[in-house]
Amino acid sequence: MDFEIVLYWMNDFKDFIQQLLAGEVPYPVHLPAIGGSLLLLLASLNRKHYEPLIDWISRVENHIDSEPYDDPLTPIMSVNDDILTIKDVYRHQIRIFVLFPILALVWGFGLYRIVDFGPSYFLIHAANTTLEKLEKGITPDKSRYLSLMSYSSINPRYLSYEAYTYNRKQRGEDIDSLLKEDQRTIDFYRVLLSHNGTSSPFRYIKAVNAYGTEFEKEQLKETMKLNFIYLLFALIVSAAIIAIPRGAYLHFDRKRGIVYTWRFGKISACSFDSLGYRYINFHGGFVCLLGEKGFGFKTFKPRAFRLEATSVKRTNSEKGDQNFLLAQIADFMKYGKEAIITSEKFERKEPKSYFFVSKKPKLFEERLEKILSKEHDLPSIYRKKKL
Numbered sequence: 001m002d003f004e005i006v007l008y009w010m011n012d013f014k015d016f017i018q019q020l021l022a023g024e025v026p027y028p029v030h031l032p033a034i035g036g037s038l039l040l041l042l043a044s045l046n047r048k049h050y051e052p053l054i055d056w057i058s059r060v061e062n063h064i065d066s067e068p069y070d071d072p073l074t075p076i077m078s079v080n081d082d083i084l085t086i087k088d089v090y091r092h093q094i095r096i097f098v099l100f101p102i103l104a105l106v107w108g109f110g111l112y113r114i115v116d117f118g119p120s121y122f123l124i125h126a127a128n129t130t131l132e133k134l135e136k137g138i139t140p141d142k143s144r145y146l147s148l149m150s151y152s153s154i155n156p157r158y159l160s161y162e163a164y165t166y167n168r169k170q171r172g173e174d175i176d177s178l179l180k181e182d183q184r185t186i187d188f189y190r191v192l193l194s195h196n197g198t199s200s201p202f203r204y205i206k207a208v209n210a211y212g213t214e215f216e217k218e219q220l221k222e223t224m225k226l227n228f229i230y231l232l233f234a235l236i237v238s239a240a241i242i243a244i245p246r247g248a249y250l251h252f253d254r255k256r257g258i259v260y261t262w263r264f265g266k267i268s269a270c271s272f273d274s275l276g277y278r279y280i281n282f283h284g285g286f287v288c289l290l291g292e293k294g295f296g297f298k299t300f301k302p303r304a305f306r307l308e309a310t311s312v313k314r315t316n317s318e319k320g321d322q323n324f325l326l327a328q329i330a331d332f333m334k335y336g337k338e339a340i341i342t343s344e345k346f347e348r349k350e351p352k353s354y355f356f357v358s359k360k361p362k363l364f365e366e367r368l369e370k371i372l373s374k375e376h377d378l379p380s381i382y383r384k385k386k387l
Helices: 002-021 037-044 053-058 089-116 121-135 140-152 161-170 175-192 201-211 214-242 320-335 364-372 375-384
Strands: 076-079 083-086 250-253 258-263 266-271 276-281 284-293 299-308
Touching: 053 276, 053 320, 076 320, 083 320, 089 214, 089 299, 121 140, 121 175, 140 161, 140 175, 161 175, 175 201, 201 214, 250 320, 258 284, 258 364, 266 364, 266 375, 276 320, 276 375, 284 364, 284 375, 299 320, 299 375
Parallel strands: none
Antiparallel strands: 076 083, 083 250, 250 258, 258 266, 266 284, 276 284, 284 299
8 A cells, every 4th residue: 555655656756857857847836936947947957959939939829929118027138229138047046046155155154163263161261260269379289189179078187288299199190290281271371361351362372372282282273274274265265256247148139130149258149030949938948049169269059048037927828928028039129129118228227246247258240250150050950959
């Protein structure tokens, strides 16, 4: 009975995963808080053939008419007479929801190491207790004697401190070395504590260097070395994350009938008619352009870019979000800005979490023309090869 239930559950779960990878999970199973990125990521693992975007839009079941709005909603960032730009929502979300939390964890652990460095509460308490007893004439060795008397319930009148010390010497105990170690500890505590009985990492370092044991000195060096290495690591990670530039937008150039963008100094482009498209789910899909390959920029290969629609639906169909975005793009390329915006131009505020912007590559127009001279081969590539 139990085996049959488990087998049934496993088969059901297997079907769910297959649907998920194919982008066919029954809705409303989605994550609106992050635009369905997780489902889009999982579904993108299942590679499929692309087809021309205009062929996808032209089919009756995918056709949607766009409407002009004051705000066409994300991921559209700007619209004017000639250019419509779309941001890469996915990479922005990776930065916000993955890289920034990693940065917070790195510095959180770093702060913990800083706060944890230095004298512990127990060491400060022991130092204060020892020095307070010393002011009353009770040395560390005499304190041990009093503790023994209290523990063994021996009356001090029958065993004085002097007799206790003499007996220890008679047993061969090195009292002189012990008293010397007690004095070193007292000197250590005096440097460790301020006049009001508090301490600090700087006092701890000074005390260890002046009166610490060889083990304490070595341990201090290792701790400071590790803290320095970790601080350097945290700075490198921070610089790497902060230095990530805002990615270039996907540009739809109506005047020239082309689509282009750039990433890591390499340009990708094609004509709008050759632009490949792979549907994932109503949250998003991928477009395929021809991009530069290698360092000489003389060879090219297909490059995919994510189109992720807003999670705010403007149509009621299952494919509504994504198909509405595609309709906005197609109508802009065909009819102009009047098809999607009500004003003369539209420009969304840039994300404020970036310190740098991905610069347009050098010799951009010259390199763009080289790509466009080869882009007619792109549809034959993505129709045959799963990308």
